[in-house]
Amino acid sequence: MSATLIAQVAIGGLLMGLVYAVVAAGLTLIFGLMDVVNFAHGALLMVAMYATLLIHRATGLDPLVQLPLVALLLFGAGVVIYRGLIARTLSVRVNAGMVQIFVTFGLSIFLVGAAEFLFGSDFQSINASFLGGRSLAFGAIILPWPLVASGIVALLVFLGLFLLSRTEFGHALEATREDHEAVALIGIDRDRVFGIGWGIGTASVGIAGVMLANFYYIAPDVGTNFALIAYVTVALGGFGSIFGALIAGLIIGLVEALTALFIDPALKQIGIFLIYLAVLMIRPRGLFGHL
Amino acid sequence: MSLERPLLETRRLFAHYRGLAALHGLDLAIAPGEIVAVVGANGAGKSTLLRAIAGQVAISGEIFFDGAPIAGLAPHRISRLGIALVPEGRRLFPRLAVEDNLRLGAYARRGPERFRPLDLVFELFPRLRERLRQRAETLSGGEQQMLAIGRALMTAPRLLMLDEPSQGIMPRLVDDIFAAIARIRAGGVTILIVEQRLAETLAIADRAYVMQTGRIVLAGAAGAIAGNEEVRRAYLGM
Numbered sequence: 176m177s178a179t180l181i182a183q184v185a186i187g188g189l190l191m192g193l194v195y196a197v198v199a200a201g202l203t204l205i206f207g208l209m210d211v212v213n214f215a216h217g218a219l220l221m222v223a224m225y226a227t228l229l230i231h232r233a234t235g236l237d238p239l240v241q242l243p244l245v246a247l248l249l250f251g252a253g254v255v256i257y258r259g260l261i262a263r264t265l266s267v268r269v270n271a272g273m274v275q276i277f278v279t280f281g282l283s284i285f286l287v288g289a290a291e292f293l294f295g296s297d298f299q300s301i302n303a304s305f306l307g308g309r310s311l312a313f314g315a316i317i318l319p320w321p322l323v324a325s326g327i328v329a330l331l332v333f334l335g336l337f338l339l340s341r342t343e344f345g346h347a348l349e350a351t352r353e354d355h356e357a358v359a360l361i362g363i364d365r366d367r368v369f370g371i372g373w374g375i376g377t378a379s380v381g382i383a384g385v386m387l388a389n390f391y392y393i394a395p396d397v398g399t400n401f402a403l404i405a406y407v408t409v410a411l412g413g414f415g416s417i418f419g420a421l422i423a424g425l426i427i428g429l430v431e432a433l434t435a436l437f438i439d440p441a442l443k444q445i446g447i448f449l450i451y452l453a454v455l456m457i458r459p460r461g462l463f464g465h466l
Numbered sequence: 467m468s469l470e471r472p473l474l475e476t477r478r479l480f481a482h483y484r485g486l487a488a489l490h491g492l493d494l495a496i497a498p499g500e501i502v503a504v505v506g507a508n509g510a511g512k513s514t515l516l517r518a519i520a521g522q523v524a525i526s527g528e529i530f531f532d533g534a535p536i537a538g539l540a541p542h543r544i545s546r547l548g549i550a551l552v553p554e555g556r557r558l559f560p561r562l563a564v565e566d567n568l569r570l571g572a573y574a575r576r577g578p579e580r581f582r583p584l585d586l587v588f589e590l591f592p593r594l595r596e597r598l599r600q601r602a603e604t605l606s607g608g609e610q611q612m613l614a615i616g617r618a619l620m621t622a623p624r625l626l627m628l629d630e631p632s633q634g635i636m637p638r639l640v641d642d643i644f645a646a647i648a649r650i651r652a653g654g655v656t657i658l659i660v661e662q663r664l665a666e667t668l669a670i671a672d673r674a675y676v677m678q679t680g681r682i683v684l685a686g687a688a689g690a691i692a693g694n695e696e697v698r699r700a701y702l703g704m
């Protein structure tokens with residue numbers, strides 16, 4: 176096995192890891208903000224991928240061009256999900272946590288079912304895109320452009336989230352996450368912050384969906400596996416930590432790629448779940464969690 | 467002082483807190499510019515009263531602020547009307563810097579003037595200016611209380627409610643806090659204070675209400691209540 180091959184696989188794994196990280200960032204942002212685990216997160220990734228596919232078929236717009244549009248669409252979806260479903264669960268007095276799990280789980284089942292009903296369960300893909308088929312060569316290392324671009328966009332998402340955290344709204348978001356009763360004492364509308372938080376969280380997963388649509392198959396259950404990886408990423412990075420999601424995503428992408436290379440592609444997720452078990456046993460709060 | 471047009475008035479105010487009846491039909495009124503103290507033993511319902519006015523506990527009855535009914539409004543709306551609560555335990559945002567805690571106090575306000583109360587905050591509590599970049603959680607108890615009061619002042623309140631501002635603070639800083647409260651009132655802010663330190667509180671207050679098990683059992687000039695031995699023994703357990 177050549178060093179070039181190992182380097183190529185490792186870099187590919189890190190790039191995929193950045194995509195995992197963005198999916199996980201949306202999940203961990205919402206969890207950190209209001210202690211709600213969004214079980215529909217994977218389904219929202221799927222929705223973003225289908226949205227990209229449909230818009231591409233209807234208008235011919237390249238996925239890259241669609242990026243802001245789909246991100247905005249998913250932002251809106253997040254706000255609507257918060258206002259329509261999650262906000263109602265906050266006033267539940269008994270077993271509110273369970274109710275939130277069932278609500279988001281139910282939403283996931285609904286979205287996946289709706290996609291199957293509307294589009295069938297066949298795998299689909301975007302065949303002609305600007306990035307499709309192109310690759311980037313560094314000497315003997317050859318990387319597909321769709322993956323490289325996904326990594327770059329993922330880094331931009333993290334840069335955006337970092338810059339957001341420095342703004343006044345970012346401070347309000349952090350304050351709300353620390354004490355969502357006390358923010359009301361200074362006139363901050365908790366519901367508005369929660370709603371925008373959901374919007375940002377689902378817009379993040381939407382951006383990941385658009386980039387994945389460039390090179391990944393699209394099917395109703397495509398989000399399931401990404402969501403599973405996102406839960407592991409969030410657990411490893413620390414619940415609620417965006418920076419933790421970035422580091423954990425990179426680790427998981429790398430481990431997955433190297434497991435596939437050195438052991439067996441069919442077993443590539445074994446490494447990930449071994450990490451998950453190790454985190455649970457050794458450091459349950461994750462690498463950067465505050466719990 | 468005139469109570470013909472109170473800044474804050476409650477009528478037959480009832481509240482339930484954690485399943486228990488905590489306020490039993492309270493009537494009280496505060497005139498603009500007053501410092502009013504609410505005193506009483508632990509569990510008398512003093513904190514619940516402040517939380518009820520701030521919209522943080524379910525109530526029945528009426529509350530009027532500057533003549534307008536505010537009972538049932540969301541807490542953030544009550545804050546925006548000009549009622550600030552410095553809660554028990556301070557409830558700062560521990561991982562945010564001192565400066566960000568203060569600036570967030572003005573988050574809901576608009577316009578170029580919104581950070582102006584910072585001048586007053588630094589004048590009252592110069593120590594905060596030296597700690598602007600520190601996280602709130604790294605401050606001492608007294609500094610945290612100053613920050614909590616400062617954050618409340620950033621909302622530009624007309625009524626400032628303080629819940630046990632001396633709790634967990636070194637004696638030397640307690641005097642600073644009480645001096646600051648007097649100066650805040652001198653700036654035109656009406657004050658409603660709940661405190662265990664009876665002597666210091668009644669010394670700066672104009673009037674006081676004595677509460678016992680969710681009811682007001684006595685009201686009057688602060689000096690009269692401070693000097694009444696029977697009141698002190700019967701209601702305040704001193």
